[in-house]
Amino acid sequence: MRALMGRLQRGDSRADPAPSRLKYRLQRWMLTPGIRFGLKFGVPLCLLLAAGGGFLADAGRRDLVVAQINAVRAAIEERPEFMVNVMAIDGAGASVAQDVREVVPLDFPISSFDLDLGQIRDQIEGLDPVKSAKVRIRPGGILQVDVEERAPALIWRSHEGLALLDETGAHVAELGQRGLHPDLPLIAGQAADQQAHEALQLIAAANPLGTRLRGLVRIGERRWDVVLDRGQRILLPADRPIPALERVIVVSEVQDLLERDVAVVDMRIAARPTIRMTENAVENWWRIRELNEGGL
Amino acid sequence: MTDLYQSQRAMRQMRRQAMQRGVVAILDIGSSKIACLVLRFDGTGRLSEDNSIGSLAGQSGFRVIGAATTRSRGVQFGEITAMQETERAIRTAVQAAQKMAGVRVDHVIASFSGANPRSYGLDAQLELEGQEVSESEIARVLAACEVPEYGAGREVLHAQPVNFALDNRSGLEDPRGQLGQTLAVDMHMLTVDAATVQNLVRCIQRCDLELAGIASSAYASGYAALVEDEQELGAACIDMGGGSTSISVFMKKHMIYADAVRMGGDHITSDISMGLGVPMANAERIKTFCGGVHATGADDRDMIDIGGDTGDWEHDRRTVSRAELIGIMRPRVEEILEEVRTRLDAAGFEYLPSQQIVLTGGSSQILGLDGLASRILGQQVRLGRPLRVHGLPQSATGPGFAAAVGLSLFAANPQDEWWDFETPVDRYQGRTISRAVRWFRDNW
Numbered sequence: 001m002r003a004l005m006g007r008l009q010r011g012d013s014r015a016d017p018a019p020s021r022l023k024y025r026l027q028r029w030m031l032t033p034g035i036r037f038g039l040k041f042g043v044p045l046c047l048l049l050a051a052g053g054g055f056l057a058d059a060g061r062r063d064l065v066v067a068q069i070n071a072v073r074a075a076i077e078e079r080p081e082f083m084v085n086v087m088a089i090d091g092a093g094a095s096v097a098q099d100v101r102e103v104v105p106l107d108f109p110i111s112s113f114d115l116d117l118g119q120i121r122d123q124i125e126g127l128d129p130v131k132s133a134k135v136r137i138r139p140g141g142i143l144q145v146d147v148e149e150r151a152p153a154l155i156w157r158s159h160e161g162l163a164l165l166d167e168t169g170a171h172v173a174e175l176g177q178r179g180l181h182p183d184l185p186l187i188a189g190q191a192a193d194q195q196a197h198e199a200l201q202l203i204a205a206a207n208p209l210g211t212r213l214r215g216l217v218r219i220g221e222r223r224w225d226v227v228l229d230r231g232q233r234i235l236l237p238a239d240r241p242i243p244a245l246e247r248v249i250v251v252s253e254v255q256d257l258l259e260r261d262v263a264v265v266d267m268r269i270a271a272r273p274t275i276r277m278t279e280n281a282v283e284n285w286w287r288i289r290e291l292n293e294g295g296l
Numbered sequence: 297m298t299d300l301y302q303s304q305r306a307m308r309q310m311r312r313q314a315m316q317r318g319v320v321a322i323l324d325i326g327s328s329k330i331a332c333l334v335l336r337f338d339g340t341g342r343l344s345e346d347n348s349i350g351s352l353a354g355q356s357g358f359r360v361i362g363a364a365t366t367r368s369r370g371v372q373f374g375e376i377t378a379m380q381e382t383e384r385a386i387r388t389a390v391q392a393a394q395k396m397a398g399v400r401v402d403h404v405i406a407s408f409s410g411a412n413p414r415s416y417g418l419d420a421q422l423e424l425e426g427q428e429v430s431e432s433e434i435a436r437v438l439a440a441c442e443v444p445e446y447g448a449g450r451e452v453l454h455a456q457p458v459n460f461a462l463d464n465r466s467g468l469e470d471p472r473g474q475l476g477q478t479l480a481v482d483m484h485m486l487t488v489d490a491a492t493v494q495n496l497v498r499c500i501q502r503c504d505l506e507l508a509g510i511a512s513s514a515y516a517s518g519y520a521a522l523v524e525d526e527q528e529l530g531a532a533c534i535d536m537g538g539g540s541t542s543i544s545v546f547m548k549k550h551m552i553y554a555d556a557v558r559m560g561g562d563h564i565t566s567d568i569s570m571g572l573g574v575p576m577a578n579a580e581r582i583k584t585f586c587g588g589v590h591a592t593g594a595d596d597r598d599m600i601d602i603g604g605d606t607g608d609w610e611h612d613r614r615t616v617s618r619a620e621l622i623g624i625m626r627p628r629v630e631e632i633l634e635e636v637r638t639r640l641d642a643a644g645f646e647y648l649p650s651q652q653i654v655l656t657g658g659s660s661q662i663l664g665l666d667g668l669a670s671r672i673l674g675q676q677v678r679l680g681r682p683l684r685v686h687g688l689p690q691s692a693t694g695p696g697f698a699a700a701v702g703l704s705l706f707a708a709n710p711q712d713e714w715w716d717f718e719t720p721v722d723r724y725q726g727r728t729i730s731r732a733v734r735w736f737r738d739n740w
Contacts, residue, residue: 016369018384019391027391028504031400 077111085109085141092147096129100145103127112137120145128171154196155181157188157215169196189218198241202226205242208249212258223268232258235266244270304715310508311707314403320508320707321390321401324516324700325382325408325496327371327539327562328658331692331700332389334362334397335707358708360687362397364389373539373558374410374513376495379502386503404500405509407516407703409535409542411492413453415553415643416444418483429462429471429479432738435717437481446487453493453512454486455714458550467548483714484552486512511706513699514542514554520702521656521680521695522546530648533680534636535698536659538562541632543639545648550711553643557635561659564628571624572616574602583662586618589626590664595619629662633672640673654680658696
């Protein structure tokens with residue numbers, strides 16, 4: 001009887017394959033698009049995140065990972081293809097090149113990843129004698145620095161001493177002795193470097209004076225005096241000084257104004273140029289007038 | 297009645313939702329098998345260039361993407377007798393169909409054959425308020441139909457307006473917008489036992505499915521097995537199922553009568569089982585492979601092994617001649633067909649202009665049935681198979697699937713039922729706002 005029942009049950013289950021309610025619900029659940037998507041992408045994503053989070057939860061392992069990454073990074077950066085071995089400086093004199101090497105203290109060889117070219121260029125351009133600089137890494141591991149030096153155009157005498165200025169008035173270098181640059185014109189006075197351009201124009205205009213020109217003095221940060229030898233001075237107005245100077249030179253050429261014993265030619269008021277004579281000349285002039293009066 | 301009216305409306309709403317979602321399942325709950333088809337709707341069917349109906353009779357709007365059949369459990373005479381068993385069977389079928397389709401199905405349209413369907417012809421006549429037939433006039437005339445006492449515990453399954461008549465002109469499909477004085481309507485109403493329907497609804501709900509429609513399988517198989525001219529001119533579809541044989545009479549493309557005989561293939565099988573003393577499974581196999589209804593001289597010599605599983609050598613090697621088998625089957629088939637004849641006579645089938653009879657359903661595959669049926673039912677008998685629809689697997693194209701296929705056609709474009717029309721104004725109780733909205737909509 002038991003065997004028969006067993007056979008019946010077995011036959012029954014074979015003939016009657018019906019899903020259980022749970023299985024049926026599960027299948028319907030799995031066919032729901034949202035659930036399928038979640039299982040396909042959401043669950044793996046969550047698992048990955050959980051695994052990653054679990055791994056990184058420990059500080060030691062985190063450090064290990066960071067160290068590993070750094071090691072790989074260093075291995076790549078220190079490949080010979082990326083190493084910079086020498087610095088080549090073009091367009092600079094020996095002293096400027098020395099200065100550049102001093103302001104860019106690099107221990108070669110160094111990886112090109114560690115070089116901040118922009119910062120190096122800013123440092124080099126911060127040097128006084130350097131007008132502009134180009135920094136690049138040349139194939140072959142060479143840090144190429146192309147420097148354009150400032151050309152000194154003026155000597156500025158101030159309380160601190162002599163200084164070389166370029167045509168924009170920028171400081172180029174200190175100068176120990178005037179004799180080192182006898183060809184450069186001299187300017188003096190406070191804030192004279194800020195008007196270097198005007199000074200150069202004045203010097204060009206004063207070219208006919210030749211060697212008589214000693215230099216220019218900035219007065220009161222406002223106007224220029226042209227200083228000649230024999231203590232002569234030409235006082236120029238604050239505005240339009242160049243025509244005033246040219247006017248003096250023309251008068252001088254025609255009437256030998258500056259050859260005479262004149263101490264100051266005052267051009268500060270254009271409508272009323274004034275001349276101050278030297279004491280000696282005044283006394284001579286007085287004497288001659290007396291003689292003439294007595295003679296008359 | 298209003299209760300079912302509302303629930304039918306709700307189901308129709310559900311069907312619309314399912315169409316929008318694009319997937320709906322068809323469940324034919326029969327006594328011998330439960331078939332489940334999963335349909336995908338991909339837009340309405342397009343007509344061909346010359347505006348004729350295409351090769352698929354305009355049914356190209358959907359596609360069968362999943363089909364499954366399982367042996368039915370707990371269903372007798374097309375009615376659920378063991379709910380747990382039926383629920384398991386439905387689960388099996390739905391699961392297999394879903395697996396094939398690869399989509400989850402939430403809405404189900406179901407059909408069943410039992411529950412003592414009974415047809416009623418209803419009519420009403422009404423003077424129009426205006427000159428023109430409007431939606432509300434149709435609603436009014438439908439509401440004016442005098443509903444007979446169909447008894448407590450029964451519910452209306454189908455209520456279709458079959459014919460409209462305006463003044464003297466009858467046979468109008470759609471009288472809206474036409475001018476006249478008197479509007480008359482003929483309606484066909486089918487009632488079934490309420491308890492059976494409720495069991496079915498409960499059973500489907502227990503499978504986590506929403507019921508989006510319910511139809512009588514007589515109607516569904518007539519919809520699928522009758523060709524267009526048969527539906528137009530008048531024909532009867534006899535769906536010979538396992539537990540019951542359902543009859544539907546169509547005319548002018550509307551079902552005008554439906555009935556069911558509570559006998560079917562299972563009874564033939566049990567006759568064989570009793571007559572030969574074999575288990576039901578054996579009897580079913582013998583019926584399927586060797587059955588027939590016309591004995592010839594050769595059948596006397598054609599011996600069939602009927603087998604057995606008792607262990608008694610003599611008993612397990614019994615044979616029976618095919619003539620004997622036919623002798624057992626034929627009286628039962630005759631009885632079924634006689635019963636069908638009686639029902640058709642009672643319905644007045646002989647007064648129809650065309651008396652085509654189409655046999656379909658699983659039991660119509662008995663060899664020689666058409667010959668026997670033409671002797672009993674009349675000369676115009678043919679065996680019917682369901683219409684071909686897109687994507688239906690070859691295994692589901694047999695006559696046994698007429699109801700399932702018809703139900704999918706029904707799902708794709710259902711015929712208007714009473715609850716698809718507007719609710720007549722006087723049926724609104726106290727819902728002032730919706731009445732006002734309706735009044736505005738009608739007048740502007």
